[in-house]
Amino acid sequence: xxxxxxxxxxxxxxxxxxxxxxxxxxxxxxxxxxxxxxxxxxxxxxxxxxxxxxxxxxxxxxxxxxxxxxxxxxxxxxxxxxxxxxxxxxxxxxxxxxxxxxxxxxxxxxxxxxxxxxxxxxxxxxxxxxxxxxxxxxxxxxxxxxxxxxxxxxxxxxxxxxxxxxxxxxxxxxxxxxxxxxxxxxxxxxxxxxxxxxxxxxxxxxxxxxxxxxxxxxxxxxxxxxxxxxxxxxxxxxxxxxxxxxxxxxxxxxxxxxxxxxxxxxxxxxxxxxxxxxxxxxxxxxxxxxxxxxxxxxxxxxxxxxxxxxxxxxxxxxxxxxxxxxxxxxxxxxxxxxxxxxxxxxxxxxxxxxxxxxxxxxxxxxxxxxxxxxxxxxxxxxxxxxxxxxxxxxxxxxxxxxxxxxxxxxxxxxxxxxxxxxxxxxxxxxxxxxxxxxxxxxxxxxxxxxxxx
Amino acid sequence: xxxxxxxxxxxxxxxxxxxxxxxxxxxxxxxxxxxxxxxxxxxxxxxxxxxxxxxxxxxxxxxxxxxxxxxxxxxxxxxxxxxxxxxxxxxxxxxxxxxxxxxxxxxxxxxxxxxxxxxxxxxxxxxxxxxxxxxxxxxxxxxxxxxxxxxxxxxxxxxxxxxxxxxxxxxxxxxxxxxxxxx
Ligand SMILES: Nc1ncnc2c1ncn2[C@@H]1O[C@H](COP(=O)(O)OP(=O)(O)OP(=O)(O)O)[C@@H](O)[C@H]1O
Ligand SMILES: [Zn+2]
Ligand SMILES: [Zn+2]
Numbered sequence: 001x002x003x004x005x006x007x008x009x010x011x012x013x014x015x016x017x018x019x020x021x022x023x024x025x026x027x028x029x030x031x032x033x034x035x036x037x038x039x040x041x042x043x044x045x046x047x048x049x050x051x052x053x054x055x056x057x058x059x060x061x062x063x064x065x066x067x068x069x070x071x072x073x074x075x076x077x078x079x080x081x082x083x084x085x086x087x088x089x090x091x092x093x094x095x096x097x098x099x100x101x102x103x104x105x106x107x108x109x110x111x112x113x114x115x116x117x118x119x120x121x122x123x124x125x126x127x128x129x130x131x132x133x134x135x136x137x138x139x140x141x142x143x144x145x146x147x148x149x150x151x152x153x154x155x156x157x158x159x160x161x162x163x164x165x166x167x168x169x170x171x172x173x174x175x176x177x178x179x180x181x182x183x184x185x186x187x188x189x190x191x192x193x194x195x196x197x198x199x200x201x202x203x204x205x206x207x208x209x210x211x212x213x214x215x216x217x218x219x220x221x222x223x224x225x226x227x228x229x230x231x232x233x234x235x236x237x238x239x240x241x242x243x244x245x246x247x248x249x250x251x252x253x254x255x256x257x258x259x260x261x262x263x264x265x266x267x268x269x270x271x272x273x274x275x276x277x278x279x280x281x282x283x284x285x286x287x288x289x290x291x292x293x294x295x296x297x298x299x300x301x302x303x304x305x306x307x308x309x310x311x312x313x314x315x316x317x318x319x320x321x322x323x324x325x326x327x328x329x330x331x332x333x334x335x336x337x338x339x340x341x342x343x344x345x346x347x348x349x350x351x352x353x354x355x356x357x358x359x360x361x362x363x364x365x366x367x368x369x370x371x372x373x374x375x376x377x378x379x380x381x382x383x384x385x386x387x388x389x390x391x392x393x394x395x396x397x398x399x400x401x402x403x404x405x406x407x408x409x410x411x412x413x414x415x416x417x418x419x420x421x422x423x424x425x426x427x428x429x430x431x432x433x434x435x436x437x438x439x440x441x442x443x444x445x446x447x448x449x450x451x452x453x
Numbered sequence: 454x455x456x457x458x459x460x461x462x463x464x465x466x467x468x469x470x471x472x473x474x475x476x477x478x479x480x481x482x483x484x485x486x487x488x489x490x491x492x493x494x495x496x497x498x499x500x501x502x503x504x505x506x507x508x509x510x511x512x513x514x515x516x517x518x519x520x521x522x523x524x525x526x527x528x529x530x531x532x533x534x535x536x537x538x539x540x541x542x543x544x545x546x547x548x549x550x551x552x553x554x555x556x557x558x559x560x561x562x563x564x565x566x567x568x569x570x571x572x573x574x575x576x577x578x579x580x581x582x583x584x585x586x587x588x589x590x591x592x593x594x595x596x597x598x599x600x601x602x603x604x605x606x607x608x609x610x611x612x613x614x615x616x617x618x619x620x621x622x623x624x625x626x627x628x629x630x631x632x633x634x635x636x
Contacts, residue, residue, distance in 0.1 A: 105543055
């Protein structure tokens with residue numbers, strides 16, 4: 001327990017002074033209040049560990065203050081101070097939640113023991129509160145961060161869903177953490193010792209997607225000189241996660257539906273049926289019902305994969321998590337970039353709160369990464385996030401670059417701007433690893449400058 | 454009496470007729486332990502206004518205020534008295550001091566006998582007076598109570614606890630005390 005704060009409420013100056021005098025000699029941080037009203041005012045400004053409260057005061061009785069304070073400061077322990085003859089009121093006060101009472105004047109030893117006892121009690125209460133909070137509110141679930149109640153509920157759902165083997169459809173906007181949720185389900189499921197295989201269906205042209213998923217035999221197509229296992233096969237025993245399931249062409253939906261129903265498949269160009277056993281999780285940000293109506297998604301496939309549906313809320317609907325996520329990413333990128341950036345200023349946080357995050361957690365992650373990479377001090381300020389306020393700029397190069405370096409600089413800048421400073425994506429496009437890209441951004445002093453007109 | 458040293462000096466005042474011996478013993482011990490000049494200022498009468506009729510005790514806080522007037526050239530004035538002292542919230546005190554102030558007081562009243570009223574040796578009695586005096590002077594030098602069982606700054610309102618203390622400050626308190634004395 002840190003510094004101990006005590007409030008002494010008594011209308012009699014000499015009582016206040018002598019009790020405060022003694023408590024101060026104990027090194028406690030003690031404040032006086034000469035009336036009930038003053039006490040309530042102080043309690044608005046500060047939290048106290050211990051409150052000594054006189055029962056008889058002219059403006060507002062100690063009992064009234066006590067009632068009020070049990071609501072406003074439920075964590076403070078209260079000792080009533082009574083004069084000879086008002087013990088009954090003191091007993092009433094104990095029923096209302098006071099911890100103990102002292103009758104003026106008291107034996108010095110009595111006060112010492114009481115203060116010791118109460119501070120010990122206070123410490124226990126705090127530890128218990130802490131433990132309780134930890135049990136009821138885990139802000140980290142697998143790789144997922146979230147303290148908002150919708151996220152807490154989501155964690156509970158994952159916990160339940162993990163144990164059953166049914167297909168799960170995760171729906172939510174881009175960057176809301178759908179893949180992390182799929183991973184969490186896998187990690188919590190009985191298949192956790194098997195592989196987790198993810199594939200983004202939107203990232204492949206049709207023909208490639210098919211071989212990616214199903215694998216192929218030798219000679220299945222020109223250039224297929226070796227047989228290759230597809231993701232379905234690799235996922236055997238574990239979990240197969242298909243992201244952007246809405247992008248799968250109709251024909252392949254039929255093939256996949258059959259795999260799910262028959263639990264076997266054929267490689268491209270193969271005749272043999274290979275049995276597979278995996279848990280199926282898919283995700284989409286598309287409105288599949290609408291896709292069905294437009295004839296772009298098969299109803300039977302939809303019903304097959306949508307046995308359990310999980311809806312992920314967009315970041316703007318859980319803004320209370322922004323600070324937690326921002327801190328989390330700050331730590332991550334601080335480690336990654338080795339830059340001594342430790343804090344996000346209040347101003348900056350306010351800006352992050354006010355922003356709408358169409359790209360959700362991924363966009364926040366990118367914003368923090370970018371701010372860390374470009375930060376000039378230990379604290380990220382509002383200015384470090386000013387790019388959030390600016391309209392996206394269009395690249396228009398005028399003069400041709402001369403040196404190779406200049407070409408590189410411009411190209412990196414162009415790709416960064418195209419990817420909206422998504423470092424991972426930019427790195428991928430540039431064929432660099434992120435660390436190298438970080439270094440180059442630093443070397444060229446790149447940042448997002450909007451150009452007028 | 455006007456030693457011109459750089460160190461703060463402590464003046465001892467008898468409050469009421471106490472004889473010479475007790476102030477001298479206290480002075481010698483303080484000087485020995487704190488290594489500061491100590492002088493015996495003299496004696497004042499027990500201030501009548503400090504008597505609290507309902508409690509038949511003397512107000513220690515008021516005594517401290519009165520002691521302030523006794524001398525201006527001492528950094529700290531320690532009163533020694535034989536009357537029973539109390540403060541508004543406590544039924545009694547062995548001594549009292551202004552935290553970070555100028556004055557302190559010790560009462561021999563409750564130190565003369567054992568916890569059950571039995572007689573005690575003179576040396577135990579003197580030790581008690583010295584311990585309380587040093588404890589209160591510690592407060593004048595802004596020291597808080599200390600949790601160390603073997604430190605004079607431990608709060609002891611019972612004779613048994615007082616007797617089990619050595620006439621010593623713990624290292625930490627002594628360090629703070631010396632630093633505060635020299636600053
Ligand atoms: N709750 C969260 N806690 C910590 N990191 C998160 C959270 N949600 C998302 N992220 C991070 O944000 C990024 C995007 O997450 P993920 O890829 O799971 O989103 P998605 O919904 O699958 O996106 P898309 O639909 O675009 O594929 C990842 O880097 C992920 O680590
Ligand atoms: Zn003390
Ligand atoms: Zn000590």
